[in-house]
Amino acid sequence: MSEARVRAAFPFTALVGQAPLQRALLLAAVDPAIGGVLVSGPRGTAKSTAARALAALLPDGAFVTLPLGASEEKLIGTLDLEAALRESAVRFSPGLLARAHGGVLYVDEVNLLPDALVDALLDAAASGVNTVERDGVSHTHEARFVLVGTMNPEEGELRPQLLDRFGLTVELNNSFDVDERQRIVKARLAFDADPLAFCAAHEAAQRELAQRIAAARGALGSLELSDAVHERAARLCVQAAVDGMRADLVMLRAARALAAFEGAAQVAPEHVDEVAEAVLAHRRRVMPDQRPSSSERGEGGAPNEPGPASPETSAESLQSEANPDWGELPPEPVAARQVKGVIPLPAKKR
Structure with missing residues (x-):
């Protein structure tokens, strides 16, 4: 055993x-x-x-x-x-x-x-x-x-x-909520004092949760992913600027698992929203406060495509690409002064 x-x-x-x-x-x-x-x-x-x-x-x-x-x-x-x-x-x-x-x-x-x-x-x-x-x-x-x-x-x-x-x-x-810390410690002390009695008190809830997991596993294959669910997952991944397609796949799997666990008849876009943070937190390359504002988005929330550049802008872009230092200010001469305690170098002979 x-x-x-x-x-x-x-x-x-x-x-x-x-x-x-x-x-x-x-x-x-x-x-x-x-x-x-x-x-x-x-x-x-x-x-x-x-x-x-x-x-x-x-x-x-x-x-x-x-x-x-x-x-x-x-x-x-x-x-x-x-x-x-x-x-x-x-x-x-x-x-x-x-x-x-x-x-x-x-x-x-x-x-x-x-x-x-x-x-x-x-x-x-x-x-x-x-x-x-x-x-x-x-x-x-x-x-x-x-x-x-x-x-x-x-x-x-x-x-x-x-x-x-x-x-x-x-x-x-770390939890800094006084009430929550007390509940955590009380539960742990009760478990340590008598593990069997503590587990027995939660046996019914544990059995019910184990049955829900087993039922959800059996229901996974019957839950289809609609176009609306695919669209929601793709849009969230685009907004987060993730690399590759793994985030989309994981998000759809997680949304389907959540729907199955909840006993839902179908996967809804709301299920995608509920699992999105756990999927994107470690993949996100654009923070939420860096996303384009509503005025910068096009129809459906997608970012607007950039319009044609003006001649001045195009010229500046070309010049910047040709010379990466373009636009820098020229160096300005600074008056030098002798520092006390430092022996000056001998002047070069002409």
């Missing part, structure tokens, strides 16, 4: 003040192909507690942690090449990706991992499969899990290329 099953997890439904994080985790649980959740925030903001609580809601209940010093083989698994040559059979030793199938793979301080490990993690999280290849021998297995990565921005950032591959992000902050 795994440690995740023996050790009682703090109930997901008992979390306090973590609504954005809970929503992001639930969406990833409904559709792991979203690509995982990156949780950014200071220490002590219940990042690992929330991830472990989510695992308890899933059918398998597996909660696997990737340590910082893990090797690539420990993550993806290994192949016994000697056995393949001797017996003409593939012997595969499972790694953490295989163990996490059906559960949660938790990576603390993901920003400190080598890029090769992060690449392998994100590939498996998005595709749902893991392939190990060694000297012409390969083995593929399912690896459908909810990836939860955490990081403290004070300890370094992820490269933009890796950051973009996380489906959703949530930024946590």
Whole structure:
């Protein structure tokens, strides 16, 4: 029996003040192909507690942690090449990706991992499969899990290329609300005092939430994405000036997961609006206050196309391209004065 099953997890439904994080985790649980959740925030903001609580809601209940010093083989698994040559059979030793199938793979301080490990993690999280290849021998297995990565921005950032591959992000902050802090601490103390009794008090709510996740997973395939939903997602991504098309795909997957979780008959543009911030927060290249104003937008909210340039403007643009220093002021002479204590250089002989 795994440690995740023996050790009682703090109930997901008992979390306090973590609504954005809970929503992001639930969406990833409904559709792991979203690509995982990156949780950014200071220490002590219940990042690992929330991830472990989510695992308890899933059918398998597996909660696997990737340590910082893990090797690539420990993550993806290994192949016994000697056995393949001797017996003409593939012997595969499972790694953490295989163990996490059906559960949660938790990576603390993901920003400190080598890029090769992060690449392998994100590939498996998005595709749902893991392939190990060694000297012409390969083995593929399912690896459908909810990836939860955490990081403290004070300890370094992820490269933009890796950051973009996380489906959703949530930024946590310290709580300075006195009432909320009291509720958080009281809940934690009650759990630590008697975990079984605390979990029993939330058992009904936990069971109902687990059933909603299972039902939402089953409903995903029946929910179609209308042209209006596609248009809303595309417009939000254009306004955020994101790179590539990954944001559009993740936004549509997240909107569909939200609709399925809510039991909606169809995905609506409003579902796109509700998941947009978690999708765009780490991809946005244009901040909301930098977007074109209403007077600068054309019909439908799209930015107006620039009109024909005047002859003066065109001439200035050409001159600027030909000479990048064009427009700079010429240097002005400044009177020099001798500084006390400095020996002047001897004058050059004429």
